[in-house]
Amino acid sequence: MAAATTPAKRRTLGQIIRRLLLIDLFKGLALTFRYNARALYEPRDGGNPLQAIYTEQYPKELARVSERFRGAPRLNLDPENGASLCIACDLCAVVCPVDCIEVGSIRREVRDGDKVNKKKVLTTFIFDTSRCMFCNLCVEACPTDCLELTQSFELAVYHRSGFRWDREMLEKGINYVRYTK
Amino acid sequence: MNVIITTLLFAAPEWVRTAITRERQPNVFWSEYVVWPLIQILIVLFIVLTVVAYLVWVERKVSAFMQARLGPMRVGPWGLLQPLADGLKLLLKEDLIPSKADQSVFTIAPIISVVAAFVVLAVIPWGSTWATIANINIGLLFVLAVSSISVLGLVLAGWSSNSKYSLLGALRSSAQMVSYEIGMGLSIIGALMFARTLSLNGIIEAQQADRIWYVLFQPVGFVVYIVSALGETNRAPFDLPEAESELVAGYHTEYSGFRWALFFMAEYTSVIVTTAIAVTLFLGGWTLFGLESRITPVAFSIVVAVLLALLALLIFWRGVMGEPPSIMRTVGMAAAALFILAAIALAVTHPFTEQGARVLFSVGVFAGKILVLIYAYMWFRWTWPRYRYDQLMALGWKWMIPAGLTNIVLTGIWFVLALPKPQGVFGLMREQAGRLLPTGKGIAYFIATAFVLTIPITWTLLATINRRTRDFNLAEQRQLQMRLRRERLEKQLQKGARESEQAQV
Numbered sequence A: 001m002a003a004a005t006t007p008a009k010r011r012t013l014g015q016i017i018r019r020l021l022l023i024d025l026f027k028g029l030a031l032t033f034r035y036n037a038r039a040l041y042e043p044r045d046g047g048n049p050l051q052a053i054y055t056e057q058y059p060k061e062l063a064r065v066s067e068r069f070r071g072a073p074r075l076n077l078d079p080e081n082g083a084s085l086c087i088a089c090d091l092c093a094v095v096c097p098v099d100c101i102e103v104g105s106i107r108r109e110v111r112d113g114d115k116v117n118k119k120k121v122l123t124t125f126i127f128d129t130s131r132c133m134f135c136n137l138c139v140e141a142c143p144t145d146c147l148e149l150t151q152s153f154e155l156a157v158y159h160r161s162g163f164r165w166d167r168e169m170l171e172k173g174i175n176y177v178r179y180t181k
Numbered sequence B: 001m002n003v004i005i006t007t008l009l010f011a012a013p014e015w016v017r018t019a020i021t022r023e024r025q026p027n028v029f030w031s032e033y034v035v036w037p038l039i040q041i042l043i044v045l046f047i048v049l050t051v052v053a054y055l056v057w058v059e060r061k062v063s064a065f066m067q068a069r070l071g072p073m074r075v076g077p078w079g080l081l082q083p084l085a086d087g088l089k090l091l092l093k094e095d096l097i098p099s100k101a102d103q104s105v106f107t108i109a110p111i112i113s114v115v116a117a118f119v120v121l122a123v124i125p126w127g128s129t130w131a132t133i134a135n136i137n138i139g140l141l142f143v144l145a146v147s148s149i150s151v152l153g154l155v156l157a158g159w160s161s162n163s164k165y166s167l168l169g170a171l172r173s174s175a176q177m178v179s180y181e182i183g184m185g186l187s188i189i190g191a192l193m194f195a196r197t198l199s200l201n202g203i204i205e206a207q208q209a210d211r212i213w214y215v216l217f218q219p220v221g222f223v224v225y226i227v228s229a230l231g232e233t234n235r236a237p238f239d240l241p242e243a244e245s246e247l248v249a250g251y252h253t254e255y256s257g258f259r260w261a262l263f264f265m266a267e268y269t270s271v272i273v274t275t276a277i278a279v280t281l282f283l284g285g286w287t288l289f290g291l292e293s294r295i296t297p298v299a300f301s302i303v304v305a306v307l308l309a310l311l312a313l314l315i316f317w318r319g320v321m322g323e324p325p326s327i328m329r330t331v332g333m334a335a336a337a338l339f340i341l342a343a344i345a346l347a348v349t350h351p352f353t354e355q356g357a358r359v360l361f362s363v364g365v366f367a368g369k370i371l372v373l374i375y376a377y378m379w380f381r382w383t384w385p386r387y388r389y390d391q392l393m394a395l396g397w398k399w400m401i402p403a404g405l406t407n408i409v410l411t412g413i414w415f416v417l418a419l420p421k422p423q424g425v426f427g428l429m430r431e432q433a434g435r436l437l438p439t440g441k442g443i444a445y446f447i448a449t450a451f452v453l454t455i456p457i458t459w460t461l462l463a464t465i466n467r468r469t470r471d472f473n474l475a476e477q478r479q480l481q482m483r484l485r486r487e488r489l490e491k492q493l494q495k496g497a498r499e500s501e502q503a504q505v
Helices: A013-020 A021-043 A089-094 A137-142 A165-171 B002-010 B014-021 B028-066 B082-092 B103-122 B139-160 B164-195 B200-209 B219-232 B255-284 B297-316 B326-349 B355-380 B389-417 B441-467 B474-504
Strands: A073-075 A102-114 A115-128 A147-149 B428-433 B435-438
Touching: A013 A021, A013 B435, A021 B028, A021 B355, A073 A165, A089 A102, A089 A137, A115 A165, A137 A147, B028 B103, B028 B255, B082 B255, B103 B139, B103 B255, B103 B355, B103 B435, B139 B164, B139 B200, B139 B255, B164 B200, B164 B219, B164 B255, B164 B389, B200 B255, B200 B435, B219 B355, B219 B389, B219 B441, B255 B297, B297 B326, B297 B355, B389 B441, B435 B441
Parallel strands: none
Antiparallel strands: A073 A147, A102 A115, B428 B435
8 A cells, every 4th residue: 555645835934823823713703703793783684685684584574676576467557547558459468488478359349429440458368477487578568558567476376277367366466365474 | 336326317317316316406417418409409400401492592593693694583582482392392203213223222322411411510610609519529520520421322322223324423423522531631630730629619719819710821721621622512613423414413313302302402511511611610610800709789789780671671672683573562561661670679679698699699600601601612613614534533632632731741840830939949829828829920920931831832842743744635545546446457457458369369
């Protein structure tokens, strides 16, 4: 058995002093102590990366999402008369890369004085959140700013069918249990 | 004959005595040696077990803060009821015994560990006069002897589980504990030279008389003791036996439920014990710059009141782990009001006797010092990475033990030089009430020799011993093995090729 030894490298004076006084160990101790002290006196601000404690206690504190976060879809209503802004133009369904939007519409005769206009009116709007990849293309395509991806991210449901959001859910939002503890 | 009768009478109940000797006499035996110690034992056990439970909580909190986390927050306000939940969970868990295990040994192993850890609590000097359960004159020896039995618990646990993981873990931890016990034993001798007694209360009183904490006379001894104690309790950078991140579990792999909890109780109790011994030997025990013998009931009441008021403030202080939980805002109001009322009542009435105040103050000081050291243990644990096994052994045998020995020799030399004039050279000590006390110059001399001479000499010696210690290169060794094997295989292949050629020819 040949012995495998490599002669230890010569150390500089600085390295020797650092090893003698265990500087590296104390550096580590100082760092952890600083964190510990800050955790005790800083006011809590969950999810703030500049804080000593980064934890956000999720159900109690709502998670912070960034400004451009895209979450649950929503169909906006006209604030004046409460009617849907959607004109059933189907552009969002056309542009959707994963085909998760189905727009159902009927043609309705709308009298405008003497004229009789045929107008498309939205009946159903199905949005499959399980297939959606939140790419925002449908929102870009929407000519009336009706479809929108909101900041809410709580999309969990108890059954697969719950992922298919109908028009009512899209307009009012889903109601999920709000835990506060 | 007479002697036997008197000794028998001494241990006899009172009615037997009066019946035999026909005279009434107070029987101190029951009160002094049975009832009062039992009360003390119950109090100490209750406090220590509570502290052990809450040390787990504290450790989880401290580690969380050091890692930018919150730690337990869900059970009770700030997770304060977590120990309760943990205990309940462990009690309700199924208590498994492996079918191939040696049942009797398997059940007795954790008990040995726990008993070895708890028996030591009897001689710890929790405070002055009546606060210590048993002030025996070989206290330190007793502590070292009994705490080494806990190794047996680990070995038996690992062996009886009949599992390779347990056995390997037990081997590791027993080797580690046995090696670090040597360093521990060597490190305390320097302090014993100054104290000249093994009684733990005696050591503290010696520091009182010398007007110094021995950590200043014994910096090397203190460091060696702390490192050895960490190794001894299987904690911090030496937690090889448990090594949550790399092993299955260690010696308690096959344990579950309450037996498993017993091992952890033993570990945390031994943490308390080792810190208590460190405080006793090096940090002046329950003394605090002479305050413990001078404090008046009024002053002590004010101290307690201030602490209570601080506790009340803490409930409402938003900084600590954030917003007080809703339960604390309602219950905390009442609690804080009660605390403040109690503080005011204490400050006004100061319901302590002279001696009671002093003893309670000394107990508080001792507890405070222990807590500081325990925090240091946790601090080390969550800062430094774990040692590899060979490094651990190298640290024990090639650093700690030589350092301890050097410290003993050098301390002895400084001590002999400083003896009073006829024997010594410098005459920096004086005889007083059968004790050798260093004079004012003597104290300066001892501190100077310790820091200016002992530390550098020890370092040079250790550096000399370990000069080529890093020459051994594990990676290189592995490479060498692989190279040799490759060469061997190549040779075999060539041989095979040659043979096949010859066969063809």
